[in-house]
Amino acid sequence: xxxxxQINRCPINRTDQLPDVxxxxxxxxxxxxxxxxxxxxxxxxxLKDVRKCAHNWKLFQSGAVPGRIVVPSxxxxxxxRQIPFELDPPEHKHFRDLLNPWFKRPLEQGYIxxxxxxxxxxxxxxxxxxxxxxxxxFSLKLQSRALTLxxxxxxxxxxxxxxxxxxxxxxxxxxxxxEKAAILYDYIDNQIELAxxxxxxxLYSSLLNASIDGKKLSKEQIxxxxxxxxxxxxxxxxxxxTNTIAYFASQPSSLSRLRKEPEIIPRAVEELIRYFSPLTxxxxxVTQDTDVAQQGVTADSRISLCWASANRDxxxxxxxxxxxxxxxxxxxVAFGFGPHNCLGATHARxxxxxxxxxxxxxxxxxxxxxxxxxxxxxxxxxxxxxYEQLNAIFSPYR
Numbered sequence: 001x002x003x004x005x006q007i008n009r010c011p012i013n014r015t016d017q018l019p020d021v022x023x024x025x026x027x028x029x030x031x032x033x034x035x036x037x038x039x040x041x042x043x044x045x046x047l048k049d050v051r052k053c054a055h056n057w058k059l060f061q062s063g064a065v066p067g068r069i070v071v072p073s074x075x076x077x078x079x080x081r082q083i084p085f086e087l088d089p090p091e092h093k094h095f096r097d098l099l100n101p102w103f104k105r106p107l108e109q110g111y112i113x114x115x116x117x118x119x120x121x122x123x124x125x126x127x128x129x130x131x132x133x134x135x136x137x138f139s140l141k142l143q144s145r146a147l148t149l150x151x152x153x154x155x156x157x158x159x160x161x162x163x164x165x166x167x168x169x170x171x172x173x174x175x176x177x178x179e180k181a182a183i184l185y186d187y188i189d190n191q192i193e194l195a196x197x198x199x200x201x202x203l204y205s206s207l208l209n210a211s212i213d214g215k216k217l218s219k220e221q222i223x224x225x226x227x228x229x230x231x232x233x234x235x236x237x238x239x240x241x242t243n244t245i246a247y248f249a250s251q252p253s254s255l256s257r258l259r260k261e262p263e264i265i266p267r268a269v270e271e272l273i274r275y276f277s278p279l280t281x282x283x284x285x286v287t288q289d290t291d292v293a294q295q296g297v298t299a300d301s302r303i304s305l306c307w308a309s310a311n312r313d314x315x316x317x318x319x320x321x322x323x324x325x326x327x328x329x330x331x332x333v334a335f336g337f338g339p340h341n342c343l344g345a346t347h348a349r350x351x352x353x354x355x356x357x358x359x360x361x362x363x364x365x366x367x368x369x370x371x372x373x374x375x376x377x378x379x380x381x382x383x384x385x386x387y388e389q390l391n392a393i394f395s396p397y398r
Contacts, residue, residue, distance in 0.1 A: 030293030274332035
């Protein structure tokens with residue numbers, strides 16, 4: 001699998017910014033196939049099958065060799081297990097129970113107020129500066145600055161993360177860049193040591209003080225939690241923010257509607273997340289020979305749960321390829337499903353909700369001047385997941 005970059009410099013003027021490239025295969029076969037790094041993947045495409053597999057953690061394992069359930073596999077660039085992402089019950093539940101209170105903090109009013117300030121300042125900067133690359137100068141900065149709230153670390157740390165660029169494990173030269181990944185790993189090691197020497201109210205210190213069944217977490221376990229926190233919510237949040245802005249550029253009446261009907265913003269958040277599905281899919285390792293979607297899969301092979309395909313399943317979603325801002329029935333799986341649903345979902349939802357609210361208060365229209373699409377190459381499926389570059393202007397709302 002390679003990420004190809006396709007340049008399109010025409011202004012966005014359509015609603016099908018992310019067409020459903022999985023539709024035909026989902027209807028006719030229920031699965032797709034990827035030849036990935038000599039470790040093939042059977043992609044599960046229908047919502048019912050995706051949910052069924054996600055729920056069955058005994059048959060479809062997350063706690064395999066660290067890095068193997070990620071597509072493309074990260075086995076070659078890390079040995080640390082991402083926690084709780086790469087654990088299965090009952091161990092998985094122990095860590096989820098420990099971490100859930102911390103990752104629900106985005107619901108607290110003080111957290112919301114700080115996030116509102118971060119986003120308002122960024123929107124004001126775009127209004128003032130004119131043409132701005134939304135990916136590098138808005139979405140990346142927003143993701144990094146908001147992460148300081150989630151980790152409860154000084155705001156200035158975001159400058160370090162912004163300098164890493166939009167991708168933690170990928171560079172222009174390599175789809176999986178071990179040297180770039182090592183920058184993150186070394187950074188986390190150093191931050192753990194700093195928290196040992198100088199305790200604070202950060203997530204690092206919280207984990208150092210935590211225990212499960214009376215046993216303190218090891219440095220390696222803490223590192224696993226932190227790698228997941230940094231890597232799991234980076235590209236996905238950047239894509240979600242950028243796609244949301246691109247959508248309002250193409251559909252200015254939607255921004256106007258939400259300004260008049262703020263009560264539907266929570267539903268609009270879920271709908272935009274469903275439609276754009278910032279993470280295409282996530283893998284599992286099969287523990288015994290079985291059938292999925294009438295397709296045989298063998299023990300120790302890989303499947304992937306294709307969230308992006310499942311979220312366009314016409315047997316579940318009415319008009320799945322349209323954005324319906326007030327969609328009432330919306331059982332999307334953009335944040336996963338089952339015991340391994342996304343730990344950072346509350347944080348991500350709060351970012352998009354606050355972004356939309358701020359845009360309705362401050363921005364009249366958004367004009368896209370040029371764009372460079374981010375196309376993921378999954379064998380037979382070429383999916384646009386977002387943008388490498390999106391130059392836009394915000395016109396202020398008066």
